Amino acid sequence: MHPNLPTLLGAAALVAINTAGLAAPQTEPEEELVRASVHAEHHGIQPGQTVWIGLQLDMADEWYTYWPGQNDTGFGTKITSSGPTGVTFGDPKWPLPQRHISSGFILDHVYRGSVLVLVPVTLAEDAPPGEHLDLDFHLDWLVCREVCIPGEDTVVISLPVINAEPELNSSVADRFAATRARIPEPLPENERVVTVEWNNNNVVLRARGAHRMTFYPDSKSSHVENLHKQGDVDGDMMRLTVHGENPTLSGVVEIFSRDNRSRIYRISFDSRNPT
16 A cells, blocks of 8 residues: 555544545544445345446545545545345455645545445345345445545345346336446457557556556555556557556456447456466
8 A cells, every 4th residue: 555545543433534644533524425235236136147226426626536546645445245144245356546636746536426336236046935034235435526525325225035027126226237347358359459468567457449558456456656647548558657576467458439438347457377
């Protein structure tokens, strides 16, 4: 984590933290800075099937939370899922965040306004129909503006186990679709959409047909030097300088066409296995 990351003073305490690392007590804010809610894409679940649950965070005006990738000053929202026997939770799917550059060229990847995170939930094939599944999701976040305040909440949803294919929840269908359009996809297996060239700790990313490129490193990636500048460039080529021995470049690349439409891909390149 970046050395400018603020130090939190205990999970139970509500504190205000400025981005320079100074912390001071703060009373409970009058406004609700973050509101958590939970939504099911379908009205129920069949045994042996997977449904999607959406966890939504709504932030107060001008406040933001963090993407769970690399950030200079804050930690990404953490999700802890629990449910009855026979329920399996997949990894949360996060839509692409926004780049937020503060004074001193501090770069964070954030969500403003509202964000929906999609969690796949699979039910065992021998689950008996007629029951209800109570699914619990605990969220821990850091919300910031001029100061940063940690927060948490637990949201619960109950899904009926049914024999028939569950009906789509039309009230959230558009929101789920919009979120999926911003979730990174794996690189196509048989197409060299994105390629990498390594020269020790210098990396050249190329994206076929790109008018502009942006890179978002995840927690597995080696640190990229001057990412605020190197990670967002015009054209189809991006030059990056990474730190460490045997570096890895891992995260998300957004490729813009001339009409400003974008494609979003997950990438992972290892200098020891460059192909």
